[in-house]
Amino acid sequence: METVANSVQLPPLENPNERAAVGAELQAALQDLVDLSLIGKQLHWSVVGAAAHGVHLFLDELVEEWRELADVVAERAVTLGFIPDGQSATVASGSRVDPVQVRSLLDHVVVWELGRRVAAVAERIRARLVPVGAADLVTQEVLTRVVGTLEKQQWLLRVQLGEKA
Ligand SMILES: [Fe+2]
Structure with missing residues (x-):
């Protein structure tokens, strides 16, 4: 990630x-969030089944949340003097989120596959919160908000599978 040179006004x-x-942690989170938003749209288009309409609409809500979180993460990076890279080539090479199959997918499969990916991203970011906080408490707060939103999404996906809260 490029650093803005010669700035005397960095926090x-x-x-x-x-x-x-800290910049690298933000870039990694950005890549995963952008990829989740792309995968969410893919599933929005490919879901089939009795509950497809509800899942189709819910996916757009999630995509919107991931896009907002990606923006907050990227803007924290640039606030710290880094130029974040959310372009497709960078996301494709750097994302740690598994791609989904390009085919029709039953509603419950979509919910399961998505829940697994959301959980994995949340766990990866959560695992880095303590070292990030030791370096920068404000970035820790930004990433804590990301984890909180992802974990709430996990719950909303989990209940659609009929699992108890
Ligand atoms: Fe749509």
Whole structure:
């Protein structure tokens, strides 16, 4: 990720030596969130079955949330002096989210497959919250908000599978 050079107005961090590492965490989260938004649209188009209409509409709500979170994450990166990269080539090479099959998928399969991916992204970001906080508490707060939203989505997906809260 490119660093904005020669700026004297960058926010001070709890640990300035970790500035690049914080930028890398934000870039990784950005890639996963953009990829989730693309996968969400793919599933929005490919869902079939008795509950397809509801899942189709719900997917657009999730896509909107992922796009908003991606924006907040990217803007935190640029606030810290990094230029985030949310372009397709970068997301394709750097995302850690598994692609979905390009075919019609039954509603409950869509909910299961999506829930698994949302959980994986949430777990990866959660696992980095403590070291991120040691370097920059504000970025930790941004990523905590991401995890909170993803975990709420996990719950909303889980209940659609008939699992108890
Ligand atoms: Fe649509």
